[in-house]
Each structure stands twice: as structure tokens, then as C-alpha cells.
Amino acid sequence: MEYQANYSIWDGVYYHPHLFGGIMLTAALLGFSTSYFSGMASFPTLPYMLPYLGNLQKQKGSKKHIRVYMDGCFDLMHYGHANALRQAKALGDELVVGLVSDEEIINNKGPPVLSMEERLALVSGLKWVDEVIANAPYAITEEFMNRLFNEHKIDYIIHGDDPCLLPDGSDAYALAKKVGRYKQIKRTEGVSSTDIVGRILASMEDIEVNRERNGMKSNLDNHSQSKHASNFLPTSRRIVQFSNGKGPGPNARVVYIDGAFDLFHAGHVEILKSARQLGDFLLVGIYTDQTVSQHRGSHFPLMHLHERSLSVLACRYVDEVIIGAPWKITNDMITTFNISLVVHGTVSESDSSLNGFVDPYKVPKNMDIFKTIESPKNITTTSVAQRIKANYEIYEKRNAKKEASEKKFYEDRKYISGD
Structure with missing residues (x-):
């Protein structure tokens, strides 16, 4: 595959220039033909090799620039999303974020609350994000993965430790894992877009109950005891x-x-x-x-x-x-x-x-x-909450399903060290 790294003996030359320089010099002193080595692994002859080894030694201290990629819908963006992107950035030098298109979200999850333009403003406005790829696919196909590795020069694809399954039940990041270009971060617990939608729906239900009670206002204690109160x-x-x-x-x-x-x-x-x-x-x-x-x-x-x-x-x-x-x-x-x-x-x-x-x-x-x-x-x-209210039944049904999967995640989770 195009995106698989090709490692050669040159990697050894890069990291151990003194060793290889010594081998070539010893060979010359013993009378071995350097053409023998040039026939192996495309080695140049010794006179041309020595200046290159000197340059390699100078470059040895330089570090490869790492670009990492993380994608998502980032609908109803919250500090959990921000923390995920912060962790992703810590795994590299530049963070590229793939923003799933409105159409892809509709086809896989239902209508998003925020438009692409609004989600783009939110993601681009984060201090850890260096670049955004708009209208990214919901599932990382082999074709799109090749684009990430070759066109966007991505070194690793990042995702949280919570399972991300496609509609057919398969792992959305299986391809990246297979080629060894996947890294995992810890999910930020206590919040999710599903949780926030749940809070909005619950507040709407409370308002309706209050209206039925002759317009009596609920107090702060009632609000804090909601099943969707922050964790x-x-x-x-x-x-x-x-x-x-x-x-x-x-x-x-x-x-x-x-x-x-x-x-x-x-x-x-x-x-x-x-x-x-x-x-x-x-x-x-x-x-x-x-x-x-x-x-x-x-x-x-x-x-x-x-x-x-x-x-x-x-x-x-x-x-x-x-x-x-x-x-x-x-x-x-x-x-x-x-x-x-x-x-x-x-x-x-x-x-x-x-x-x-x-x-x-x-x-x-x-x-x-x-x-x-x-x-x-x-x-x-x-006005954002009103969008959810306008599609109350859709979001309520979707949230019921998502809340069940999140509950299972929290029941099955184990402590994972991470920042």
C-alpha cells in the first residue's frame, strides 16, 4: 500500500553515522572494494559517503514534524470535545481536524443541531487546532486514509478510548489500526452532546410541568436534581x-x-x-x-x-x-x-x-x-435550544438510543491513565 512506510538500511545510517563511517573506513584500510558496499542497499563509494555522514550527524538532533488527525461531528461543541482535541495535539506538532459534513451526519445519526458553518467556526476557534478539513466522511475509507497520509501528510489518526462503531457494527478506525497509524486518547467523562441534548429536553419538560402547575416556577434545587444534571x-x-x-x-x-x-x-x-x-x-x-x-x-x-x-x-x-x-x-x-x-x-x-x-x-x-x-x-x-425543541421527537428518540450505549460504556469502563 502507498501509505505504508518503507524503511531501509539508511535509517541505520541516519541514527548511527559513526558506526557506519567506521565500517566503511575499516573496509578501505583492509583493502575491500567500496564498490562491494555500493552494490548493497545502494551505497555510494566511500569518498562520497563521508561528507554525507557528516551532514547526517548534524541533522541527528532534529525531530520529525508530526501531524495528527482527529475527526468528528462536533455538534453542540463542549469542553469534552475541546479536551479531546487538546490531547490529540499533545501527540504531535500540528493538529488537523476532520469535520463531518451535514449530509453524512443526517445519513448516519439524524439532523445536526448546528450547521457546518457554525461547527466550522467552533472548531477553528479552538486554540489547539491548526487546520480543518471540512466535509470529511463519517467513516474513514481506505481511499480517504490514503488522502490523509499522502496529501495532508498525516502521521497518526487519533480517537478516544470509547468504541466508535459504524452502522454495520464494524470499528470505524480498523484500517488505521491495521497499518499501525492509530493512537488513542482518554475520553473526557461527565459530558457528551447526548447529555447536553438531554439537559435541554429535560428543561423543556420541566417548563411544561410548571405551566401545568399554574405557572409556578421551579427552584434551583429542582433543576440541580434533574436526571441530566452535570456529572x-x-x-x-x-x-x-x-x-x-x-x-x-x-x-x-x-x-x-x-x-x-x-x-x-x-x-x-x-x-x-x-x-x-x-x-x-x-x-x-x-x-x-x-x-x-x-x-x-x-x-x-x-x-x-x-x-x-x-x-x-x-x-x-x-x-x-x-x-x-x-x-x-x-x-x-x-x-x-x-x-x-x-x-x-x-x-x-x-x-x-x-x-x-x-x-x-x-x-x-x-x-x-x-x-x-x-x-x-x-x-x-x-435559539439553539429552540432548534432541538422544533425536532423534539427526533432528538428524544435518538437520545434514548445514545443514552443506552453511553450507560454501557460507563458500566464497562476501567481506569485509563491519561491527560
Whole structure:
């Protein structure tokens, strides 16, 4: 096959130049004809060999540039997807991501929640992604694998430790495993697209129940006890892995933007990109769960504070986040973080002034460091949830099947060391 590596004695020459140089020199001293060696493995004669050996010695310290490939639908993208791509990038120097087409997803899984354009914005916006192949196939065929190895110069194909089976029950990565070009990472437990769809469906069911109870609102305890409540256990190590680990320079122009960033979507990526272009360092404030619930309703947020924080941290345009930022921006906060500009998008989940709340941007407005920027996309968490609501029966049926397979995965899983 074209993609199989051809190893020769030259590999030995590359890694052991002194040894081979010694053999050739000894042969010359003993009177052996170097033409004998040139007949073996296409060796050149000794005079031409010595300069080449010197060059090999110089190159010995250089490391081969590794390109790795990971594919997926990346629908309703979350921090689990981001962590998978982070792990994949750690196995190489460049990460190429294959984004499955809308048509392929429809044929194999049903309609995606997010369009190709939206999923492309999300994947491209991740700090670990170097290149994206749009409209990748759902199953890696031999033809597509050859394209990856030959055209895109991919060294390894990556996937998580959870089984990925095609409709016929076969392993989707069997071909890559067969030729020894497959590497595995650990799945991020506690979240999945299926889980998130389940949270949305459950919140819709709760809303309907509340309406039947004369419009009584459920409290936060009811929401947290949902069968689709988050199982994510945040650790400081995970936050460090997602963080840039660098603060702003002494003369940096720090731009601040805040929000819930619930159900992280393409609209979030684009507004963060626009905000970052206005300065040298982008600081993002992420509201607490209680603040989001107070302003948007008791069934929000769909993702809790630490999940939302990781999704924002994974974005390439973000330098730092405040985990649990206050609703109101104070003078002290502006001084503490040396904020030069506070920005807010034109598309928002709710308008605080219409709800009787104090304007959270009053202080930066009075200081003349507030700016409203045009939101590049008209997408909100609610509008994404409405797409699922519009196809309620389809997603409910699909989720029932997926939840069963995920339950089996968690029951059968064993501890696997990984980052």
C-alpha cells in the first residue's frame, strides 16, 4: 500500500553515522572494494559517503514534524470535545481536524443541531487546532486514509478510548489500526452532546410541568436534581491545562467582556474574536450559575460555571477568564485587572434595563471606557435550544438510543491513565 512506510538500511545510517563511517573506513584500510558496499542497499563509494555522514550527524538532533488527525461531528461543541482535541495535539506538532459534513451526519445519526458553518467556526476557534478539513466522511475509507497520509501528510489518526462503531457494527478506525497509524486518547467523562441534548429536553419538560402547575416556577434545587444534571468534576489541573498561563504585559490594553456563555456556540466565538481585536489581552468574565438563573430563569444555565469556563478558556481569542464574575462591573474591578475597555455585543439573551435591574455597565460608561460592538452572528443559547425543541421527537428518540450505549460504556469502563 502507498501509505505504508518503507524503511531501509539508511535509517541505520541516519541514527548511527559513526558506526557506519567506521565500517566503511575499516573496509578501505583492509583493502575491500567500496564498490562491494555500493552494490548493497545502494551505497555510494566511500569518498562520497563521508561528507554525507557528516551532514547526517548534524541533522541527528532534529525531530520529525508530526501531524495528527482527529475527526468528528462536533455538534453542540463542549469542553469534552475541546479536551479531546487538546490531547490529540499533545501527540504531535500540528493538529488537523476532520469535520463531518451535514449530509453524512443526517445519513448516519439524524439532523445536526448546528450547521457546518457554525461547527466550522467552533472548531477553528479552538486554540489547539491548526487546520480543518471540512466535509470529511463519517467513516474513514481506505481511499480517504490514503488522502490523509499522502496529501495532508498525516502521521497518526487519533480517537478516544470509547468504541466508535459504524452502522454495520464494524470499528470505524480498523484500517488505521491495521497499518499501525492509530493512537488513542482518554475520553473526557461527565459530558457528551447526548447529555447536553438531554439537559435541554429535560428543561423543556420541566417548563411544561410548571405551566401545568399554574405557572409556578421551579427552584434551583429542582433543576440541580434533574436526571441530566452535570456529572463533571472540575479539577485545578484541568483548568491549568486549558489556561494560557500568561498575564497581560505592563502596558497591555486589556479588553473585558462578560456573559453567561452557556451552551458555547459560534456566536460566542465570533464576538470574542471581535473583542480581542480591540486590544492586546482579552479578559472574559463568566457569570455564576445563580446570576444566570436570576436573569434568565431557573432552568438556566444548561452548563454549570466550570463547564462554561473551560469552553471559553479553550477559545483561541481568550487570554484569561474570571470564574464567577460579578454582574455589576465596579471601579475596584477595573483597577484590579487594569481594564482599558469594556465591551458588550448587540445580541444578548436578555436586556437588563428592561427587567428593572441596575445597569451593570454604569461605571465603565461613566469612565468613558465602554463600547458596544456589533455581534457578528444572531445566535443565542435559547435559539439553539429552540432548534432541538422544533425536532423534539427526533432528538428524544435518538437520545434514548445514545443514552443506552453511553450507560454501557460507563458500566464497562476501567481506569485509563491519561491527560
